[in-house]
Amino acid sequence: MIDFSILSLCASLPGDEPFLFELYASTRAEELDAWGWDESQRNLFLQMQFKAQQWTYRTNFPDAQQQLVKLGDRSIGSILVHRSAAEICLVSIALLPEYRNQGIGTYLIQQLLQKATQTQRSVKLQLLSGSRVFRLYQRLGFTKIGDSVIHWQMEWRLPEVRRSSSPAYSLGVESISSI
Numbered sequence: 244m245i246d247f248s249i250l251s252l253c254a255s256l257p258g259d260e261p262f263l264f265e266l267y268a269s270t271r272a273e274e275l276d277a278w279g280w281d282e283s284q285r286n287l288f289l290q291m292q293f294k295a296q297q298w299t300y301r302t303n304f305p306d307a308q309q310q311l312v313k314l315g316d317r318s319i320g321s322i323l324v325h326r327s328a329a330e331i332c333l334v335s336i337a338l339l340p341e342y343r344n345q346g347i348g349t350y351l352i353q354q355l356l357q358k359a360t361q362t363q364r365s366v367k368l369q370l371l372s373g374s375r376v377f378r379l380y381q382r383l384g385f386t387k388i389g390d391s392v393i394h395w396q397m398e399w400r401l402p403e404v405r406r407s408s409s410p411a412y413s414l415g416v417e418s419i420s421s422i
Contacts, residue, residue, distance in 0.1 A: 255309040333368040366399040
């Protein structure tokens with residue numbers, strides 16, 4: 244059982260790149276296992292893809308805030324969020340494999356939704372078509388608003404009843420204030 248009281252976020256720094264690469268590689272492990280590549284081929288591919296991903300994020304979301312997810316002193320994940328006046332974009336969220344499916348991602352997304360509620364903004368995200376995490380986003384109130392061959396776009400909007408109520412509407416979770 245995860246002790247959410249020791250869960251925190253901190254700004255990602257240039258020295259965190261080795262951890263971010265490890266995290267990225269962990270998100271591709273299942274896919275790459277099926278390809279049968281040796282460790283050298285795998286590492287070269289992952290390095291190239293990681294650098295391309297980081298460049299894309301910096302180019303498309305130059306003002307996005309990347310934070311490490313920490314459990315106590317240990318980095319266990321990352322969240323990248325871009326904010327505009329009208330919406331919040333959840334660019335990326337990832338956890339190390341041993342911390343997945345324990346409610347941490349749900350907790351972090353609920354925190355983001357709470358901030359969106361307080362600031363009267365929608366939350367958008369994009370995920371790989373057919374991704375297993377699609378059901379999680381649906382449970383949290385996101386709806387599919389578009390798709391392509393590779394990606395699905397989803398959005399969470401304040402229900403009308405929430406829009407007319409106080410901006411201090413609470414999702415019933417304690418806040419990580421920096422999300």
